[in-house]
Structure formats: C-alpha cells, structure tokens
Amino acid sequence: MLRIGLTGGIGSGKSTVLQMLAGLGAASIDADAISRGVTAPGGAAIPLIRQRFGPPFIAGDGGMDRARMREHAYAHPAARKQLEEIIHPLVGQESERQALAAESSGARCLVFDIPLLVESGRWRSRVHRVLVVDCRAETQVQRVTARSGLQPDEVRAIIAAQAPRALRLAAADIVICNEGLQLPQLQAEVEEVARTFGL
Template identity: 35%
Template structure:
C-alpha cells in the first residue's frame, strides 16, 4: 500500500475532492476530523489545552471554541507552537493507526487529507504522490467568508498565512483546479484516481514488508530452536 497526500489552500475544495475518492471506495484519512477528535472533552489534549490556555477558549458545552482559539494563536507564534506540541502527537498517532488498519485490509493505496502538508512537512517523506487542490483567488476568498462568516480583511489574513497555491502546485504530482462546476472537479479527480490505480507501486511495498516479516519470523524461529537445544544440552 502506498500513501497519497491531498492538500491545498483553505477553502479551495479539498473536502469535495476527498468525497470523490470515498465514492470510489478509496479510504481517506482526514487530519481535520482527527484534530477535532483528539480535543474532545475529557481527552488528554483537551486537559492540556485547558491547563495551557485557560477556560476562555471553551464553550459552555465544554467543547473547544475553535474560532476563539484560532484567533488567539493566529498572531502569536509561541502560542501556536504550544498548541501544536499538545495536539500533533495525538493526531499523528491516530493517523498511523488508521494507516496500519487500511494496510491490513489490503487497500492498494489510501489518501491522506492534510491541509498543512507543506507548511509542517511532517508527512512529506512518507508520500508516494501529492495532489493539490486549487481555485481562483477571488473564489477562495468568497468561499472562506461564506463558510466562516469572516470579514474580508480577516479572511485575507487567513489565506495569506498559508503557503501560496502557486508554490504548492509546483510541488504537486497532480493539480485539481476547483474553480469550475462540481462535475468538472469530479472528472479531474476520477482521472487522477485512474492513474493511481494503474500504479504497481503498492506491490513493491507489500513484497518489501513481506520479506521483512519473513526474516523476522525466521529469526524468531531460529532463536527458539537455539534456546531449546541449549536447554537440552544443559539437561
């Protein structure tokens, strides 16, 4: 099984593309969903955030107020680093467990929806291919404002805080342009799926894993026999 990264800018339409992959039976690991899961009330990260940032970043329901916390860390690099130090270990642990689960299920490849793939660089060395979803700047701004209720000024700041779409597209293996109709985006995505499905890269990885497992089992068997012989000789 090989890994495919899916990324882009905020409000460019990654979720739309991810949905097409799921429609075709391809597992998608969504880092945003996991990020919400690890900060649910009572989770270790939830307690740590409360200790670090206080009760003001929580709603009356005890759930994290993501908007308020986002505003708090947006212009404060140190606070953002502290939050990442709290949440990232749990997020990546869950990503790894889901990856192992899908590997054991026999999927040839899976998609990892990682909004800040290039910004963090954490998963880059593990990915076989990278897909970047882009759209026109005006449309991205409009979508973000409609989705979040941000003012135009605030939305522009959030977009500017990320790596530019042009730079991300330059580092991608596939670029899906999501400025047109939903049908057009789906057609582009299906073409990418067909290319990925034609790849035999997952067999190389499975053979490598199989070889390593065989070596480990052979080593364990040899050690067991050696121990048994040693005990027989001693007796």
C-alpha cells in the same frame, strides 16, 4: 498500499475532491476530523492545552474554545506554533493507527486529507504522492464567505496564515486546478487522477 497526501487552501475544494476519490474506492483519513476529536471534550489534547494556554481557552463543555483559540493563534504566530506542537503528534499517531487498519482491510489507495501538509513538515515522508487542489485566493474568499458567514478579511487572514500558494504548488506531485469548474468537470479531473492511483 499507495498513500496520497491531499491538501489545498481553505475554499479550494479539497473536501469535494476527497469525497470524489472515496466514491471511486479510495480509503480516507481526515486529519481535520482527528484534530477536532483530540480538542473536543475529553480529547487527548485538552489537558495539554489547559496547561499551556490556561483555563480561559477551555469552553464550558470541556473542549477547546475554538473561537477564542482561532483569534489568539492568528494574532500570535508563536501561540499557533505551540498549539500545533500539541495537536500534530496526536493527529499523527491516530492517523497512523487508522492507516494500518485501512491497510489490513485490503485498501489499495489511502488518501490523507491534510490541510496543513506543507506547513507541518511531518507528512511528506509518510505519503508516496502529494495531490494539491488549487485555485486563486479571491476564489477561496468568495467560496468561504458564501458558505461560512465569515467576513472577507477574516478569510484573508486564514489564507495568510496557511502556507503560501506557491509553496503548496512546489510540494505537489499532482495538481487539480479547481478554478471555474462545474462539478461534472471536477469529477472528470478527479477520475483521471484516480486512474493513476489504480482506482
């Protein structure tokens, strides 16, 4: 089974590319969804987060207080690193469990949707190829502010906390440039790449 690591900065169109690949027959694993699961009420990361950061970072429902943690983690890089040290191993374990299930079900191609593929350093050895969805930073800001209600400066802070664009591109085996493309054009790009994956 071919394992593809899919990544890209916020607002790059990575999730759209993942949906297109799934539509072409790829199995997929969403690292972000797993991350949200382990930090949700009753999630495996909650006791560790409470122990490391204290009760104020646990919301009333028992899950991680995302807004408070986001603000704290972006203001304090050491805190972000501590949070990643809690979450990444748990995400890795669950991803591997899902990967084995996909393989045993006969999937030919498995796409790992990993926003922090370059940053984590853990993923490169687990995938055969890295696919990066790329666009300019200003395009990212425009897309995210339009869909999320975040202010441009907040989006720029998120972009600054992610791996630099040049570093993502350097890690890529394949790049889809999602700049100025309409959906049918992006679909055509994805189909061309998917053929090289045997889809």
